[in-house]
Amino acid sequence: MEVEQPKTGDQDEATARRLRLPGERFRPDRRMEAVRTLWKLLLFLFITVGIGQRLVYTESAQLFGRRNFCCSMRWGISRWYWG
Amino acid sequence: MGNFALVLGLTWLLSLLEKTPFGEYGLPFAEAFRANFWIGFLLGLAEASVLVALIAALGGYSFGALAQHGGDILKWGLLQLGGFIFVGLYEEFLFRGYLQHSLGRLVGFWPAGAVLSVGFGAVHLSNQGEDWVGAASIVVVGFLFVFTLKRTGNLWYAVGLHAGFDWAQSFVYSVPDSGELIFGHLSDSWLHGPKWLTGGSVGPEASVFCFVTMGLQFLVVAWLFPAERQAAVQATEPS
Numbered sequence: 001m002e003v004e005q006p007k008t009g010d011q012d013e014a015t016a017r018r019l020r021l022p023g024e025r026f027r028p029d030r031r032m033e034a035v036r037t038l039w040k041l042l043l044f045l046f047i048t049v050g051i052g053q054r055l056v057y058t059e060s061a062q063l064f065g066r067r068n069f070c071c072s073m074r075w076g077i078s079r080w081y082w083g
Numbered sequence: 084m085g086n087f088a089l090v091l092g093l094t095w096l097l098s099l100l101e102k103t104p105f106g107e108y109g110l111p112f113a114e115a116f117r118a119n120f121w122i123g124f125l126l127g128l129a130e131a132s133v134l135v136a137l138i139a140a141l142g143g144y145s146f147g148a149l150a151q152h153g154g155d156i157l158k159w160g161l162l163q164l165g166g167f168i169f170v171g172l173y174e175e176f177l178f179r180g181y182l183q184h185s186l187g188r189l190v191g192f193w194p195a196g197a198v199l200s201v202g203f204g205a206v207h208l209s210n211q212g213e214d215w216v217g218a219a220s221i222v223v224v225g226f227l228f229v230f231t232l233k234r235t236g237n238l239w240y241a242v243g244l245h246a247g248f249d250w251a252q253s254f255v256y257s258v259p260d261s262g263e264l265i266f267g268h269l270s271d272s273w274l275h276g277p278k279w280l281t282g283g284s285v286g287p288e289a290s291v292f293c294f295v296t297m298g299l300q301f302l303v304v305a306w307l308f309p310a311e312r313q314a315a316v317q318a319t320e321p322s
Contacts, residue, residue: 037189044093044181049206052089 087173094181109180109238110172119235120243126303127247128255130296135256137292143276144287150257150271159267163254164246166265171245175238178203179228192233200225212262217285220293221261227300234308244300252286259286 091110098105106112114120138144151159178199186195204222207213228241235241252260257268262285274281282289 034189037185040097041182041185044097047093048086048090048177052086 084169087169087176090173090177090180094176097181106237108176108184109232110176110242111237114237114239117239119237119240122307123231123240123243123245124247125243126300127244127249128251130244130300131248131251131256131287133299134287134290134292134296135252135258137295138274138276138281138287138290141276141280143274143280143290144256144258145273145275146256147271147273149269151267151269155267156269160254160269163265163267164250167246167250167253168242170249171242174203175228175241175245178225179232179238179241183229183232193229196226196229196232200229207261210262212259212264212284212286214262214283214285214289217262217282217289220285220288220297223294223297224288227297227304230301231304231308234304234310240304240308252288256287259284261288262286 094108095105097103098108106114135144149156179196182199183192183195186198189195190198200222203225204218204220207221208215208218228238228245231241231244232238249260252258253265254267254269257270257272258274259282274283274286278289279291281287282293287293
């Protein structure tokens with residue numbers, strides 16, 4: 001029995017559909033990946049800068065004393081600025 | 084030190100979650116405090132020295148009398164050195180570690196570097212004595228650090244450069260660093276003259292000569308770490 005061979009045009013269309021499918025699935029994945037990355041970046045910044053810096057500053061100032069921890073009070077900034 | 088520990092811990096946690104080797108975020112332990120760090124440190128020291136020398140040549144800087152004597156010179160010198168190594172580690176790893184790696188994957192290496200360098204400059208505006216010229220200078224130095232990351236493959240050179248430059252400014256030349264004066268500086272130095280020359284309250288970072296010395300640093304990094312060599316190293320590394 002002779003099996004009907006698909007025409008060349010049909011083959012091209014089937015191939016194109018196969019090739020297109022992964023691409024279509026890939027795009028939303030990429031968007032989700034981008035959203036996830038941005039979310040992680042914001043969380044990273046919030047923890048390290050938003051919370052962390054303030055927490056470390058407060059703890060260090062309590063531990064070492066504000067004068068020793070921070071800039072010298074002996075030197076007025078105005079001395080440099082207007083000097 | 085506390086800030087750096089926080090960034091280090093969080094990045095380590097994220098490296099586990101993302102199943103990414105920790106070294107890919109810019110501070111591979113195998114390279115810690117090796118040749119690139121010390122080359123960077125010496126060049127940071129050299130850059131600050133050239134910068135202060137240029138300001139002094141136009142009459143804008145005087146070293147003054149020693150503010151520390153005997154053992155105090157060693158004590159404060161080492162304390163500030165240790166402190167500035169942690170400043171370098173913290174700021175480099177915060178701005179060019181996980182953030183640069185992840186944002187770089189999203190938008191590309193240089194656009195990520197540009198965004199983070201602008202952020203790097205912007206956060207320094209909260210420093211006492213900082214101004215827009217100083218912040219612009221920090222944006223440019225941010226680009227320099229990104230450039231060293233691109234050429235050397237990690238952040239150790241940038242950490243050394245950062246620490247060397249800050250230590251030389253704050254301790255050796257005893258001038259404000261990013262608008263902040265640090266306790267225990269070596270001398271009672273004096274900046275005098277127009278702001279474009281001395282940087283005013285910001286310190287030499289906001290001097291016009293700082294943009295010149297940073298330009299020289301770009302050339303030195305390009306010369307020390309040619310792009311072709313970096314490409315060859317990456318090609319030979321197992322993926």
